[in-house]
Amino acid sequence: MSQKITIEPVTRIEGHAKVTIRMKDDGSVERAYLHINEFRGFEKFCEGRPYFEMPSITPRICGICPVSHHLAAAKAADDLQGSPAPRPAHLLRDLMHMGQIIQSHGMHFFELSGPDLLLGFDADPATRNVVGLVGAAPEITLKAVRLRKFGQEIIRILGGRRLHPVFAVPGGVNKALQPVERDTILAGVDEAIEAVRIGLGIMRDWAERNAEDIRKFAVFPSGYMSMVTPEDGLELYDGDIRLVDRTGSQLEKFPGGSYLDIIAEHVEPWSYLKFPYYKKMSFPEGVYRVGPLGRLNAVSHIPTPLAQEEFKTYRAINNGAPVENTLYFHYARLIETLFAIERVRELCADPDILSTDILNTRRDYRGEGVGVLEAPRGTLIHHYKADETGKLTSVNLIVATGHNNWAMSKAVDSVAKTYITGGEVKEGMLNRVEAAVRAHDPCLSCSTHAIGQMPIQIEMVAPGGEIIQTITRD
Amino acid sequence: MTAKPKFAMYWAASCGGCEIAVLNTHEKILDVDANFEVVFWPVAMDAKYKDVEAMEDGSILLTLWNGGIRNNENAEMAHLLRRKSQILVAFGSCACEGCIPGLANLSPLNEIFETAYHTVSTENPQNIHPQVSYPAPEGTLTLPTMNPVLKTLAQVVDVDYFMPGCPPESHQIAAVIDLVIQVVQGKAELPPKGSVIGCGDSTVCDECPRTRNVKAITAFKRIQDVAPLDPELCVLEQGVPCNGPATRSGCNARCPRAGAQCIGCYGPADDVIDYGARLITAFASVVDAREPAEIEAILDGIPDPTGQFYRFNLADSLLRAGKGAAMSRPNAITSGGKP
Secondary structure (H helix, E strand, O other): OOOOOEOOOOOOEEOOOOEEEOOOOOOEEEEEEEEEEEEEOOOHHOOOOOOHHHHHHHHHHOOOOOHHHHHHHHHHHHHHOOOOOOOHHHHHHHHHHHHHHHHHHHHHHHHHHHHHHHHHOOOOOOOOOOHHHHHHHHHHHEEEHHHHHHHHHHHHHHHHEEEEEEEEEEOOOOOOHHHHHHHHHHOOOOHHHHHHHHHHHHHHHHHHOOOHHEEEEEOOOOOOEEEEOOEEEEOOOOOEEEEEEEOOOEEEEOOHHHHHEEEEEOOOOOOOOOEEEEHHHOOOOOOOOOOHHHHHHHHEOOHHHHHHHHHHHHHHOOOOOOEEEEEHHHHHHHHHHHHHHHHHHHHOOOOHHHOOEEOOOOOOOOOOOEEEEOOEEOOOOOEEEOOOOOOHHHHHHHOOOHHHHHHHHHHHHHHHHOEOOOOOOOHHHHHHHHHHHHOOOOOOOOOOOOOOOOOOOOOEEOOOEEEOOOOOOO | OOOEEEEEEEEOOOOHHHHHHHOOOHHHHHHHHHHHEEEEEEOOOOOOHHHHHHOOOOOEEEEEEEEEEEEHHHHHHHHHHHHHHHEEEEEOOOHHOOOOOHHHHHHHHHHHHHHOOOOEEEEOOOOOOOEEEEEEEOOEOOOOOEEEEEEEEHHOOOOEEEEOOOOHHHHHHHHHHHHHHHHHHOOOOOOOOOOOOOOOOOOOHHOOEEEEEOOEEEEOOOHHHHOOOOOOOOHHHHHHOOOOOEOOOOOOOOOOOOOOOOOOOEOOOOOOHHHHHHHHHHHHHHHHOOOHHHHHHHHHOOOOOOHHOOOOOOOOOOOOOOHHHHOOOOOEEOOOOOO
């Protein structure tokens, strides 16, 4: 009998979403939708606020990656008031950003998706969580907690607090790094690398045992986007943006400030979250993926040695072509974590990192500014316009998870169709549908800065429209 | 062996930082697991709405609710979890006082949508807005309905305790968790209903190590114009608008200690009826001016009074509050030791 399945809320993700699965009469899937449920209206209510307050207002878009918004806002404000930050300030911001990447990626791999990977998609939902993980693998879990702590400590040392930091201001940062603080950070590097290597081992074992799932789980082509170094290497804090096609060939390389020439956003009536795409190819042909998988498909190399070694293995998966398997987001995420830790060591070794030349107080006020960086989940764009008194007249935010909106919807539809093919719908099947969302590590707080909320709900709907069966975990 | 008391945590219209702050208690989170059965916590485990509906009323001992009430789904969950919980805590600034998302209450909903779906990067020639109910080819698809304004939790359901902060500091969370565990073990008593918990009972200034010289200022400045601040002196007396004088203590003056101004995330201090009014009084007291024109020039240094004075608590303020919301809280109970 035909039905509608609702999964509500989607769990072990950051925010609120629901999935509606529309069924055919034979019990197979007609189409599955991912709905982003909430909306808060930041773009509107930031109007009238002074542009220089944005580094403290926009972190409240997202408590998972407040540093990303804090720094993107500061970069946009640098640009708007025409005061480029001195090099030491950029290094310090970059260092804070790496702390953010480490804690966010670490939390996702071990605490949100870890239960699926270590305990299994079909494990008992009652224990398929981080508490279950503590029971099953206490040593690994402890290492994961310490990895997160390492990232959070970097943020706290620089920004005074681990969440919603106060650090970057237009033109630079408000506090220099002390030698003893630098040494504290450096002292944690080796242990953090060790923790990621354990994670990579888990990932490799898991990939071997689950080759079948990886092969058929939401594998599809798309474009890919990442910030890059001048040599097209991986870069997360400052650089041009590179967009490649499904074969990995470059479509565009552009400075963040000209994003409006390259990308646009499409609106669908069934989701509060918009759908970005490459303008020249229009929607939906021009869709692309961002975040760990998108980035490692859009760069040519990683400019730190340990991560580069792992990157070679990653790129061999599809013989040098972009990796299309959604489940390899997890692998790419760990490689990036390794990069971020190595980058922490590089930054701390830079002689400028202790400099007190951290603020540019000159102004060449332009009244408009764009700040772009690679947040843990992908490219983050803040674009402000202000009047002559500094009050904002227009705010545009394209957040990392937004770029992946199409890909998440596609993945949900694809996984639902692959695993629900008629007959009894089992809980493990629905968990895989959720895992399709989870793999992207969506940050629905970020996404719903404009409107919404995201636990996931999955509804199975009959051709007639009524919800015939609501499958819940028991 | 008696069953462990049940614990839930839910995230409504908020940023997720409150959940991260709970995770940031690190080892303490294991105490939660040891002493409670976690029955609902979407970010961390796989229970669904239906599972909560199936629970007996009052069967959850403690629910930490973070986030404001922005849509009908938030409101329904608030009513559901109120019914299922013995102790419902408004956890964090969004739940207590609306926080930054409460600034949306300055604009009508249609303007908020209009802005979001017609930004400079949005291609929307057909003027599509998301629909609460949309007839897709495969059947009707639904989204929650947005409320005209963002409400605090207490404006929608009865709340037992308020725990301020954006986010609440981890040491305060740990102290509150310890307290509830002691209550469960019969070693302590709960504070009076309606108490503000996990915080201090004075102002951020009282926790701030910076020196006040009662120095008058002749202009307000932006922090990037004076940074780096003198690390020893009061931020406000260096001319940077600092919200410490009206803001509740409990964070240990984190931002002033880190070289920045307090922006008021712990909400109004104990005896403050209107946060903005108290702050304006405090700012006025450091201004050195006699002539109206002089005063006006100094006040021009605060270009966005609403954002300065009501950044975190507009939704709960006398300006935009539901009836008497700001008046509904008795005295604060400090549950944790200060660091």
